[in-house]
Amino acid sequence: MEECVFCKIVDGKIPSAKVYEDSKVISFLDILPANKGHCLVVPKKHAQNLLDMGEDDLIATMKAAKKVARALSLSFGNGSFNIVMNNGKEAGQVVNHAHIHLIPRFQKDRLRIKWSHLKYEENEMKEYAEKVKKFI
Ligand code: AMP
Ligand code: ZN
Numbered sequence: 001m002e003e004c005v006f007c008k009i010v011d012g013k014i015p016s017a018k019v020y021e022d023s024k025v026i027s028f029l030d031i032l033p034a035n036k037g038h039c040l041v042v043p044k045k046h047a048q049n050l051l052d053m054g055e056d057d058l059i060a061t062m063k064a065a066k067k068v069a070r071a072l073s074l075s076f077g078n079g080s081f082n083i084v085m086n087n088g089k090e091a092g093q094v095v096n097h098a099h100i101h102l103i104p105r106f107q108k109d110r111l112r113i114k115w116s117h118l119k120y121e122e123n124e125m126k127e128y129a130e131k132v133k134k135f136i
Pocket of ligand 2: 004005006007008046047096097
């Protein structure tokens with residue numbers, strides 16, 4: 001994974017503002033934060049996205065995300081934060097090494113994560129649920 005920027009951070013080849021590390025996970029500040037304190041939680045083993053991650057790395061990454069979110073809230077946040085994971089180009093993923101964003105939220109910040117809502121046609125909701133269920 002010579003070109004992967006997060007693999008390079010994991011290997012210590014490029015610097016990061018690290019806040020947490022264990023045998024499977026690393027967490028550091030996002031270099032272009034949505035709010036100051038915005039952290040990324042990254043499995044050390046390269047995986048493209050959520051679907052590519054092994055169960056053990058997934059569990060370790062989510063556990064680390066909770067730890068870092070708690071620390072963010074205690075250090076300077078007020079207990080509100082968004083967890084975001086972009087998977088795939090259309091979802092806005094730019095770095096193709098799976099990562100979770102932890103974004104601290106503040107009363108008057110200018111960040112907007114809320115989306116506008118669509119409506120289902122009659123029976124459409126049931127059809128969508130049935131389609132998904134077939135692949136579970
Ligand atoms: P995504 O759009 O979910 O792929 O997000 C990738 C994130 O990685 C962006 O928010 C970038 O600001 C962040 N990023 C890219 N390179 C670095 C780096 N060297 N150190 C810290 N964060 C980075
Ligand atoms: Zn990587």
